[in-house]
Amino acid sequence: xxxDSHQIIAQVYKAKTDSRxxxxxxxxxxxxxxxxxxxFLKRPPDPGDDELSIAMFAFYEAVRSYTxxxxxxLNFAALQIRSRLIDNYRREKxxxxxxxxxxxxxxxTDLLETIPDGHDEYEATEMREATRQEIEELTAQMTDFGxxxxxxxxxxxxxxxxxxxxxxxxxxxxxxxDILEDFLRTKRVPIARLAEGAxxxxxxxxRHRRYLVAVLLICTNGYEILRGHxxxxxxxxx
Amino acid sequence: MKYVVTECHDGxxxxxxxxxxxxHAANLHYAVGQTxxxxxLMQEAEPAEKRITVRRILPVFAAAACLxxxxxxxxxxxxxxxxxxxxxxMSSDANIKMYLNKQGEVLSVQAEDDxxxxxxxxxxxxxxxxxxxxxxxxxxxxxxxHLTSGDTVDFYISAxxxxxxxxYKTEFETEIQQVRVSVQELGVPEPPKPDKAExxxxxxxxxxxxxxxxxxxxxxxxxPAKDQLxxxxxxxxxxxxxxxxxxxxxxxxxPVQPANPPAPPVKPKDxxxxxxEQTPPVLPTEPEEKPExxxxxxxxxxxxxxxxxxxxxxxxxxxxEKPEEQEGGKxxxxxxxxxxxxxxxxxxxxxxxxxxxxxxxxxxxGLLPKQDPLQISEPPELFAVLV
Numbered sequence: 001x002x003x004d005s006h007q008i009i010a011q012v013y014k015a016k017t018d019s020r021x022x023x024x025x026x027x028x029x030x031x032x033x034x035x036x037x038x039x040f041l042k043r044p045p046d047p048g049d050d051e052l053s054i055a056m057f058a059f060y061e062a063v064r065s066y067t068x069x070x071x072x073x074l075n076f077a078a079l080q081i082r083s084r085l086i087d088n089y090r091r092e093k094x095x096x097x098x099x100x101x102x103x104x105x106x107x108x109t110d111l112l113e114t115i116p117d118g119h120d121e122y123e124a125t126e127m128r129e130a131t132r133q134e135i136e137e138l139t140a141q142m143t144d145f146g147x148x149x150x151x152x153x154x155x156x157x158x159x160x161x162x163x164x165x166x167x168x169x170x171x172x173x174x175x176x177x178d179i180l181e182d183f184l185r186t187k188r189v190p191i192a193r194l195a196e197g198a199x200x201x202x203x204x205x206x207r208h209r210r211y212l213v214a215v216l217l218i219c220t221n222g223y224e225i226l227r228g229h230x231x232x233x234x235x236x237x238x
Numbered sequence: 239m240k241y242v243v244t245e246c247h248d249g250x251x252x253x254x255x256x257x258x259x260x261x262h263a264a265n266l267h268y269a270v271g272q273t274x275x276x277x278x279l280m281q282e283a284e285p286a287e288k289r290i291t292v293r294r295i296l297p298v299f300a301a302a303a304c305l306x307x308x309x310x311x312x313x314x315x316x317x318x319x320x321x322x323x324x325x326x327x328m329s330s331d332a333n334i335k336m337y338l339n340k341q342g343e344v345l346s347v348q349a350e351d352d353x354x355x356x357x358x359x360x361x362x363x364x365x366x367x368x369x370x371x372x373x374x375x376x377x378x379x380x381x382x383x384h385l386t387s388g389d390t391v392d393f394y395i396s397a398x399x400x401x402x403x404x405x406y407k408t409e410f411e412t413e414i415q416q417v418r419v420s421v422q423e424l425g426v427p428e429p430p431k432p433d434k435a436e437x438x439x440x441x442x443x444x445x446x447x448x449x450x451x452x453x454x455x456x457x458x459x460x461x462p463a464k465d466q467l468x469x470x471x472x473x474x475x476x477x478x479x480x481x482x483x484x485x486x487x488x489x490x491x492x493p494v495q496p497a498n499p500p501a502p503p504v505k506p507k508d509x510x511x512x513x514x515e516q517t518p519p520v521l522p523t524e525p526e527e528k529p530e531x532x533x534x535x536x537x538x539x540x541x542x543x544x545x546x547x548x549x550x551x552x553x554x555x556x557x558x559e560k561p562e563e564q565e566g567g568k569x570x571x572x573x574x575x576x577x578x579x580x581x582x583x584x585x586x587x588x589x590x591x592x593x594x595x596x597x598x599x600x601x602x603x604g605l606l607p608k609q610d611p612l613q614i615s616e617p618p619e620l621f622a623v624l625v
Contacts (some may be wrong), residue, residue: 013314019247049381050266054278057264060249061280088278135244149245149252153260158282163257170258215258229242232260 004014005072011074015063019150026056032074033059036081051085056232057082084188102157138226140216145187147210155210165200166208172198174219183216241266253277292473320345323400326410327394327424328372330417331384332357340398342406344371353384366588368406369413376416391417394424 015022026033037045037055044231045052061084062077070076141148157163172194173179179190179197189212205212218226241253244260253274263277289446324338333350334357344363346429349355357378363371372393377386393410397403407421 022249023247026247048267052262053266056249057278057280058261060247064280086277103504128269128271128273130271131242131273135242135270139245148259150247152263153245153252153262156260163259167258211260214260218258226242226254229240229254229256 008073009068012063012066016066019148022060025063026059029059029077030056032077033081036078037085040082051088054084054088057080060129127225134223134225138214138217138223142214145213145217147213149214151210152214155208157208157211162204162208165198165204167210168198168200169205169212170215170219173216180216180220184220189213189216196209239275243270243272243274246270250280251277253279301337324395324397324406325398325424326368326372326406328375329392329394330376330379330389332375332379334358334375336363336371338368338406342368342409344368346376347371357382357566369409372410372414373416376414380416385417387416389417390420393421395421396424472612 011021013027033055034045034052035129037049037052040055041051045055058081059077062073062080065080066073066076070203075225093197142148142152157166173183173190176197179193182190189205189209190207191202191205191212195205215230217223218230239255239257241255241261241263243251244254246265247253249265250262251268253261255261261277262280263274266274266278268274272322318340321336321339323340324342326336327350328334328336328339332354334354335350336458337345337348339345341558342367347358347361349362355532357375361374361378366374376385376391378541382389391414393407395406395410397406403423410421411419576604
């Protein structure tokens with residue numbers, strides 16, 4: 001029993017930094033996750049239930065935030081799952097009075113079908129497919145730099161001051177195409193030049209090197225959809 | 239805010255927001271490239287609360303215990319080595335105060351006067367015991383001639399405990415052989431200074447004159463009981479001899495005035511009325527009380543009346559305020575005003591104070607000489623003797 005607890009703690013600590021190990025841990029503990037979800041729903045969860053997805057996400061959160069001082073991992077994960085499901089239930093409860101567009105009337109027709117739609121579904125599907133291709137290409141290119149999307153998400157700046165520093169560095173790189181060319185050629189982020197040119201702290205850039213790799217790649221040619229997405233905020237950017 | 243799903247896993251998805259931020263979110267059946275608007279984002283992992291466990295507290299307690307032990311040891315060392323526990327005052331011509339620690343070692347010496355400062359100049363007490371310091375300082379005084387071998391030097395010891403006092407006393411008495419040693423216990427480590435002790439007692443300053451009485455107020459009222467106590471040793475002296483003041487600086491006062499009646503304090507703000515002035519100040523009621531030692535027969539009341547009447551114009555003369563004017567060799571006479579006030583006082587006092595008036599010499603210039611208030615108080619003593 002004691003060795004089991006030690007084993008799971010080791011797996012948890014490994015999954016904190018390794019996304020593949022996290023996926024394996026979640027897969028191996030799916031019965032536990034379903035059990036906790038069933039306790040909340042008072043029924044066995046279907047694979048398509050949002051509650052099951054939220055429970056899996058809560059388990060992943062528990063993996064990332066767990067420390068030994070918090071006690072047994074499974075107890076901690078069960079508490080985390082239950083809290084997340086309660087939060088989701090309360091959020092859904094707030095929207096309970098609103099009529100869903102997916103709801104059907106007496107003639108079994110959805111409300112969504114009755115609303116004149118200017119949105120082209122075909123175009124949207126194409127747009128999603130194009131975006132997916134860009135993201136896959138970006139992910140592949142990031143792999144050459146030794147960076148994954150999960151790493152980028154972990155390394156993304158949170159504080160506004162750090163975000164601003166990164167934006168200034170990216171804007172400086174965009175205004176100097178030679179820096180982007182050197183970046184693609186050497187596959188190394190020119191931290192010193194960016195820090196000097198953008199007049200930002202070098203250490204701040206070094207801490208968020210993976211994030212800079214992803215954004216600088218997006219700023220290069222070939223990722224128009226993603227660049228257009230983030231350029232809504234970064235006015236005058238790439 | 240819109241998010242683009244960039245990566246999907248079983249338990250989570252990675253989204254990219256419009257601010258080029260990448261976040262973790264719940265994978266609600268998302269697909270890569272999908273745009274979502276209301277995802278369930280991952281909450282920032284809060285730092286785990288640090289529980290207070292024995293394992294954490296133990297080092298703190300150990301450090302605190304070590305600190306306490308070190309502090310106690312340091313305080314004990316300081317208290318025994320550098321804190322003043324006893325004070326020894328060596329009192330001779332020079333008053334020197336020695337501060338001793340718990341072991342009786344001299345921490346410092348302090349000079350109480352100038353001569354002590356001179357002795358202690360360039361003297362180092364480092365690594366010297368109290369008796370060595372005392373012997374050295376006494377030797378210096380003997381060398382300088384302020385002390386001789388037979389002199390007695392007082393040592394005042396203020397110690398924490400009686401045992402320490404006894405020890406120090408024994409040590410001083412046995413180890414100091416240059417002079418005689420007199421050791422006394424001192425509650426307050428401040429020896430009596432001989433300079434102050436030798437000073438004469440401060441003269442009793444008379445009470446501040448009453449502003450109503452002005453400067454003419456007599457210093458003291460003659461107290462008959464006091465006068466009796468102040469009887470001279472030789473009562474057979476003539477009044478003239480008795481009156482002659484030995485300490486009187488006015489040597490030019492040639493005539494030996496017979497004893498004046500007791501002069502009570504003058505009240506200048508109550509000038510006597512004319513009628514009262516004419517009345518004789520004192521009438522001898524009983525001839526038996528007439529003193530035999532009086533050189534001259536006291537005048538009869540009629541004569542006194544005449545004398546007072548002759549002196550009547552002198553009442554307009556202001557009372558003497560400057561005693562320096564009397565040093566011209568003029569005889570000192572009682573002021574009529576004082577006589578008048580004296581008469582008032584006589585009524586309140588014992589009959590022994592009532593004395594017959596004595597004749598006064600006529601002033602040379604016809605004016606009543608200004609009277610020294612200090613001389614008025616002297617005749618009562620004589621008169622008391624006579625009575």
